[in-house]
Amino acid sequence: LKFYQNYKAAQKIGFPILASPVDKLNPFWLLTKDFLTPLLRCLPFGLGEFSQRAYMGWNFPDFYKTHARLKSDAFTIVTPGELEVYIADPESAEDILKRAQTDFVKSPALYDMLNLLGQNVNTTNGKTWQRHRRITAPPFNERNSVIVWQEALKQTREVLEFWEELGNVRTTTDDSMTLALHVLMAASLGVNYSFRESLNSKPQTTSGHTLTYRDALNTIIRNMGLAILFRMVEKLPIPNAMLPAKMKNMKLALDEFYRYLTQMVKDERVAIASTGNTGSNADKANLMSVLLRSSDQAKEKAKARANLEATMGNKSPTNIAYLSDEEVYGNLFIYNAAGHDTTANTISYAVTLLAIYPEWQKWIGEEVDKVFSDGVGKDAGQWDYEKSFPRLRKCQAIMFETLRLYSPVVSVPRYTAHSRQKLSVNGKSYDIPPRTNIFVNIAALHTNPRYWGNDALAWRPSRWITKSTSLDEDTIIEAQPPGVFIPWTSGPRVCPGKKFAQVEFVAVLAAMMSSWRVGVVREGAETQEQSRTRVLQIVQNSKVEFTLKMKKPNRVGLKWTRKSK
Numbered sequence: 205l206k207f208y209q210n211y212k213a214a215q216k217i218g219f220p221i222l223a224s225p226v227d228k229l230n231p232f233w234l235l236t237k238d239f240l241t242p243l244l245r246c247l248p249f250g251l252g253e254f255s256q257r258a259y260m261g262w263n264f265p266d267f268y269k270t271h272a273r274l275k276s277d278a279f280t281i282v283t284p285g286e287l288e289v290y291i292a293d294p295e296s297a298e299d300i301l302k303r304a305q306t307d308f309v310k311s312p313a314l315y316d317m318l319n320l321l322g323q324n325v326n327t328t329n330g331k332t333w334q335r336h337r338r339i340t341a342p343p344f345n346e347r348n349s350v351i352v353w354q355e356a357l358k359q360t361r362e363v364l365e366f367w368e369e370l371g372n373v374r375t376t377t378d379d380s381m382t383l384a385l386h387v388l389m390a391a392s393l394g395v396n397y398s399f400r401e402s403l404n405s406k407p408q409t410t411s412g413h414t415l416t417y418r419d420a421l422n423t424i425i426r427n428m429g430l431a432i433l434f435r436m437v438e439k440l441p442i443p444n445a446m447l448p449a450k451m452k453n454m455k456l457a458l459d460e461f462y463r464y465l466t467q468m469v470k471d472e473r474v475a476i477a478s479t480g481n482t483g484s485n486a487d488k489a490n491l492m493s494v495l496l497r498s499s500d501q502a503k504e505k506a507k508a509r510a511n512l513e514a515t516m517g518n519k520s521p522t523n524i525a526y527l528s529d530e531e532v533y534g535n536l537f538i539y540n541a542a543g544h545d546t547t548a549n550t551i552s553y554a555v556t557l558l559a560i561y562p563e564w565q566k567w568i569g570e571e572v573d574k575v576f577s578d579g580v581g582k583d584a585g586q587w588d589y590e591k592s593f594p595r596l597r598k599c600q601a602i603m604f605e606t607l608r609l610y611s612p613v614v615s616v617p618r619y620t621a622h623s624r625q626k627l628s629v630n631g632k633s634y635d636i637p638p639r640t641n642i643f644v645n646i647a648a649l650h651t652n653p654r655y656w657g658n659d660a661l662a663w664r665p666s667r668w669i670t671k672s673t674s675l676d677e678d679t680i681i682e683a684q685p686p687g688v689f690i691p692w693t694s695g696p697r698v699c700p701g702k703k704f705a706q707v708e709f710v711a712v713l714a715a716m717m718s719s720w721r722v723g724v725v726r727e728g729a730e731t732q733e734q735s736r737t738r739v740l741q742i743v744q745n746s747k748v749e750f751t752l753k754m755k756k757p758n759r760v761g762l763k764w765t766r767k768s769k
């Protein structure tokens with residue numbers, strides 16, 4: 205009945221319709237889809253075709269294909285749950301993202317699942333979101349960029365020495381995750397780690413830990429679906445001993461990560477108390493200290509005001525301006541997760557693509573040599589952020605081109621909640637009913653041949669660069685029109701770590717290409733060409749697990765050699 209009602213509602217909207225007998229968030233489907241999907245795909249007459257789109261992240265590697273087949277930048281999938289509308293018109297995408305605070309909000313059914321350790325800036329709406337964003341985003345400023353830059357250079361030097369020793373590197377993704385986590389920890393928590401030491405680091409057994417901070421966090425991020433499922437199962441009266449091994453591991457990772465965070469928060473509060481709770485300590489402008497200082501100060505003020513109001517016989521004020529402890533943990537988790545998984549995978553994809561297509565290494569190498577021979581300093585240790593970052597445009601082009609095809613977030617879900625919304629698609633107005641999930645299809649927008657040409661699916665970094673006649677320097681052209689390239693989305697909820705990620709990526713790539721070259725390691729009797737084709741297939745065999753990742757990254761073997769003078 206619900207399916208029928210939804211079908212009628214979809215007809216009224218007027219976009220082409222696809223049908224799916226399952227709602228992709230149905231718990232029974234979530235548990236059985238991996239087993240059922242291969243069987244469904246064998247059904248005759250395309251009966252099981254729906255299963256190709258019945259999971260989060262199906263948009264990769266579909267790209268623009270479904271839109272092209274339906275000859276439309278918008279279509280609706282009818283399910284027995286809620287309607288799903290997919291949008292690949294740049295103007296509509298911009299419009300939806302701009303109206304994020306009122307008209308197209310985040311669906312509680314989808315985002316509450318990400319409250320693994322508490323509500324946070326990514327999962328909330330309206331005034332609550334404004335409060336989270338106001339408190340958490342300010343530390344990610346230009347002063348922070350300098351820390352990101354320096355830490356990324358330092359970590360890259362260490363990683364490369366390690367990779368040179370290894371010879372055949374099969375851990376590019378794992379090591380990029382460690383590198384990015386260290387940069388994030390330095391810039392957001394003020395904690396410094398050495399890449400080398402962390403490789404052999406053991407859990408803090410003295411404090412009763414059985415996992416390291418990094419392993420606990422990575423277990424959660426790499427198995428986000430399982431973490432979400434565990435939070436559902438946890439509410440059921442099932443004894444711990446009866447949980448499958450995977451669930452027990454997840455419980456351990458969540459508990460361990462939470463214990464690390466509580467300890468860090470405790471330590472930071474002690475440090476704040478000893479330096480005076482003024483919030484003016486310049487060295488401590490990182491996420492952790494800002495979260496705690498602003499929250500604790502605001503909490504004190506709110507308490508004092510509530511006491512005053514109470515003595516005057518007024519009702520307690522409802523305007524909360526701080527984060528509760530649970531919200532502090534929620535935000536520390538989401539910044540930790542969103543802040544290193546995304547950038548790490550972008551680095552890993554880019555490095556692997558550079559190994560497959562070495563001609564682009566020469567291309568960036570020229571830029572890096574030019575920028576760092578102009579007095580900025582030959583040694584990466586002396587590279588100055590302000591002088592070098594803006595000039596490393598080809599390095600940025602490599603990042604943009606990688607994000608265009610391998611965007612960590614392949615579609616952005618929004619929700620009409622209780623109200624009906626007007627939306628213009630390709631100049632025509634449509635009426636979107638309440639309780640509709642509307643997905644900005646990033647993977648499709650990034651490959652729509654109308655904007656990217658016939659080679660939209662090819663990784664070609666030079667498409668971002670144009671020669672500027674006046675300065676005789678290479679410059680990056682912005683994608684036009686707005687909405688065509690939105691890996692960080694846009695509007696009020698644009699990613700607060702956009703600049704952070706750009707600075708980190710460019711530092712890592714410049715440090716690599718200034719002195720090193722990377723190639724694919726051949727297997728058996730493979731020719732160079734065959735090995736590149738094989739590795740490209742591994743790259744393309746990716747899926748969304750929280751963000752887009754290669755399914756089998758450890759099958760890629762890379763070799764780093766020092767660049768000849």
Ligand code: HEM
Binds near residue numbers: 326327612692705
């Ligand atoms: C290449 C790197 C990155 C990409 C492609 C990326 C992409 C995105 C996207 C698409 C969103 C919107 C998600 C949604 O609306 O559901 C987002 C939100 C967010 N990102 Fe990033 N991100 C990156 C790096 C970072 C970094 C380095 C940080 C932190 C240091 C970060 C923190 C966040 C947070 C907290 C949000 C939620 C913001 C809000 O809802 O107001 N991201 N990011």
